[in-house]
Amino acid sequence: MTREPIIIVNNLVKKFGHFVANDHLTFEVFRGEIFGFLGANGAGKTTAIRILCGLSFPTSGEVNIAGYDIYRQRDLIKKNIGYMSQKFSLYEDLTVKENIHFYAGIYGIGITEIKKRTQQLLEELELKNVENKLIKELPLGWRQKLAFSVAIFHNPRIVFLDEPTGGVDPVTRRRFWELIYGAAEKGITIFVTTHYMDEAEYCHRVSIMDQGRIEALDKPDKLKTRYNAGNMDEVFLQIARKTKIG
Amino acid sequence: MRTILLIVQKEFRQIFRNKTMLPVIFIVPIVQLVLLVYAATLDMKNINLYIIDNDLSGASRDLVSKFESSPFFRITEEGFSLKNAESKLFSNDADAILNIQSGFEKRLYRENNSEVLLIIDAVNSLKAGLSNVYGTSVIRDFNQEYIKDKGKSVLTVMKAPKSIEITRQFWYNQELNFKYYMAPGILGILVTMIGMFLTAINIVREKEMGTIEQINVTPIVKYQFLIGKLLPFLIIALFELGFGLLLIKILYGVPMLGSIPLLFAFVASYLFVIIGFGLLLSTLADTQQQVMFLTFFFMIVFILMSGIFTPAESMPVWAQKVNILNPMAYFLRVVRLVLLKGSGIMAIAKDWIYITVYGVIILSLAILRYRKVS
Numbered sequence: 001m002t003r004e005p006i007i008i009v010n011n012l013v014k015k016f017g018h019f020v021a022n023d024h025l026t027f028e029v030f031r032g033e034i035f036g037f038l039g040a041n042g043a044g045k046t047t048a049i050r051i052l053c054g055l056s057f058p059t060s061g062e063v064n065i066a067g068y069d070i071y072r073q074r075d076l077i078k079k080n081i082g083y084m085s086q087k088f089s090l091y092e093d094l095t096v097k098e099n100i101h102f103y104a105g106i107y108g109i110g111i112t113e114i115k116k117r118t119q120q121l122l123e124e125l126e127l128k129n130v131e132n133k134l135i136k137e138l139p140l141g142w143r144q145k146l147a148f149s150v151a152i153f154h155n156p157r158i159v160f161l162d163e164p165t166g167g168v169d170p171v172t173r174r175r176f177w178e179l180i181y182g183a184a185e186k187g188i189t190i191f192v193t194t195h196y197m198d199e200a201e202y203c204h205r206v207s208i209m210d211q212g213r214i215e216a217l218d219k220p221d222k223l224k225t226r227y228n229a230g231n232m233d234e235v236f237l238q239i240a241r242k243t244k245i246g
Numbered sequence: 247m248r249t250i251l252l253i254v255q256k257e258f259r260q261i262f263r264n265k266t267m268l269p270v271i272f273i274v275p276i277v278q279l280v281l282l283v284y285a286a287t288l289d290m291k292n293i294n295l296y297i298i299d300n301d302l303s304g305a306s307r308d309l310v311s312k313f314e315s316s317p318f319f320r321i322t323e324e325g326f327s328l329k330n331a332e333s334k335l336f337s338n339d340a341d342a343i344l345n346i347q348s349g350f351e352k353r354l355y356r357e358n359n360s361e362v363l364l365i366i367d368a369v370n371s372l373k374a375g376l377s378n379v380y381g382t383s384v385i386r387d388f389n390q391e392y393i394k395d396k397g398k399s400v401l402t403v404m405k406a407p408k409s410i411e412i413t414r415q416f417w418y419n420q421e422l423n424f425k426y427y428m429a430p431g432i433l434g435i436l437v438t439m440i441g442m443f444l445t446a447i448n449i450v451r452e453k454e455m456g457t458i459e460q461i462n463v464t465p466i467v468k469y470q471f472l473i474g475k476l477l478p479f480l481i482i483a484l485f486e487l488g489f490g491l492l493l494i495k496i497l498y499g500v501p502m503l504g505s506i507p508l509l510f511a512f513v514a515s516y517l518f519v520i521i522g523f524g525l526l527l528s529t530l531a532d533t534q535q536q537v538m539f540l541t542f543f544f545m546i547v548f549i550l551m552s553g554i555f556t557p558a559e560s561m562p563v564w565a566q567k568v569n570i571l572n573p574m575a576y577f578l579r580v581v582r583l584v585l586l587k588g589s590g591i592m593a594i595a596k597d598w599i600y601i602t603v604y605g606v607i608i609l610s611l612a613i614l615r616y617r618k619v620s
Contacts, residue, residue, distance in 0.1 A: 078464060089457060089460035098259065
């Protein structure tokens with residue numbers, strides 16, 4: 001893997017009043033990587049991901065996404081990223097096909113190409129027979145798969161996933177991760193937040209956040225050896241316990 | 247351009263798929279225009295009148311039959327005791343009592359001067375005032391006929407010198423048809439409501455659903471998003487105007503003397519203010535309930551101060567000054583001028599300029615407040 005950084009974060013701070021949600025975050029994500037951004041609820045994951053996507057301004061620090069500066073080149077960043085949030089991001093009262101056409105159209109993809117690729121996508125996801133169904137009629141797992149595919153429809157360089165698999169069973173989650181691997185193979189960098197530790201094992205590298213700070217950042221195997229743990233769950237608990245005591 | 251069209255297309259799809267939206271667009275105008283125009287009429291008809299005729303003479307009968315033939319009065323009961331009449335007034339079975347005492351005709355002929363007593367229930371001061379006006383005008387008619395017959399005045403109701411005869415001419419609404427005045431007002435409420443509520447709710451709904459986040463990470467520029475969002479409501483509100491005009495033409499035969507395209511052009515400018523307000527309110531709220539509440543507050547103030555029910559000219563001076571900020575006051579003035587008076591562009595130019603400036607200010611404020619990044 002070429003070690004070319006695509007996300008560079010340096011001393012990122014975000015404060016809400018006196019509360020420090022992100023406390024001097026510094027890390028890099030490399031091209032083609034699946035980067036897990038872990039932490040308990042309220043650790044500051046969503047705040048950080050929102051800043052990286054340009055939804056929220058940092059209080060201070062430097063952020064560079066795909067070679068563009070977060071303060072000055074927001075518009076260029078937006079052309080090059082995809083985003084899928086835990087809060088539902090497809091229009092529930094539009095059909096599967098209408099959602100794909102709408103979002104793809106926004107990114108300026110030509111109509112004939114949208115049509116061709118929509119068919120391809122629906123076949124891949126096995127959603128061909130529900131293409132004219134409203135999103136709200138679909139089960140959550142299907143919606144998540146579709147939301148992810150829509151988020152990468154315009155072939156972004158990076159896709160940000162904010163707890164993409166919340167609320168579904170392990171089998172559906174496993175299927176979702178197959179989609180993520182597929183996207184990574186195409187060269188899309190994946191930045192994913194989660195609090196399911198089994199998912200952490202699927203990542204190339206993970207960072208673990210606690211109370212606004214990054215406490216650990218490495219490959220899952222290396223973290224397990226360092227903390228002498230059998231799985232990521234134990235690693236996570238040790239880190240959380242340490243900061244609570246300290 | 248394509249992005250704007252995509253958003254407009256999406257909005258229309260969502261609006262027409264919404265099961266409550268279609269009735270709002272089609273049923274509400276019908277209900278409002280049918281119900282409210284009839285109900286909110288200030289025409290006083292059927293004032294219930296209790297007659298006490300203790301004279302039972304030719305003259306008293308003439309006077310009673312004058313009241314009988316007036317479209318404003320309905321004689322509910324006749325009797326001889328004032329006490330009984332008063333109890334009817336108290337129990338709301340009568341709105342007014344006409345008391346003709348015995349000797350009415352005698353005094354009329356002998357002394358050329360006689361009296362009747364009209365007692366009016368004034369709990370509702372507006373109604374009482376109108377009853378008084380209608381009552382005196384009936385008595386005046388009686389008086390004039392009596393002068394014609396006898397060559398001399400008898401009943402003094404008016405203090406006016408006898409040599410002056412008053413004739414009235416009502417221009418632009420000859421029959422004083424209250425519906426002609428009311429219907430354009432209700433139309434104003436309708437267009438304003440649709441424009442303001444739908445806009446405000448629609449944008450807050452995207453916030454609630456979380457889809458606005460998804461939009462905000464796309465390369466959509468703020469102006470594209472807002473135009474795409476607001477254009478559908480401009481179109482729907484203008485459609486409501488046309489639909490409403492058609493309804494009041496069919497239902498009430500409201501005259502439409504002025505240029506309808508001119509009216510549409512003015513209302514389009516007006517809607518910039520209204521939709522701007524909707525957008526502004528949506529930036530202040532996070533949930534649909536909050537925004538509904540805010541919008542309701544402004545709607546009520548706009549409506550009550552606009553001069554729909556009470557003439558704006560009779561408001562205190564400070565209220566008239568405040569009305570400079572009330573978009574509905576402009577709407578009502580212009581709509582009535584254009585429809586009933588047939589006014590042209592010159593007559594409404596000042597209002598038009600004001601409302602356009604207002605629109606630019608409100609929309610700019612709203613756009614400034616609307617942020618893609620928090």
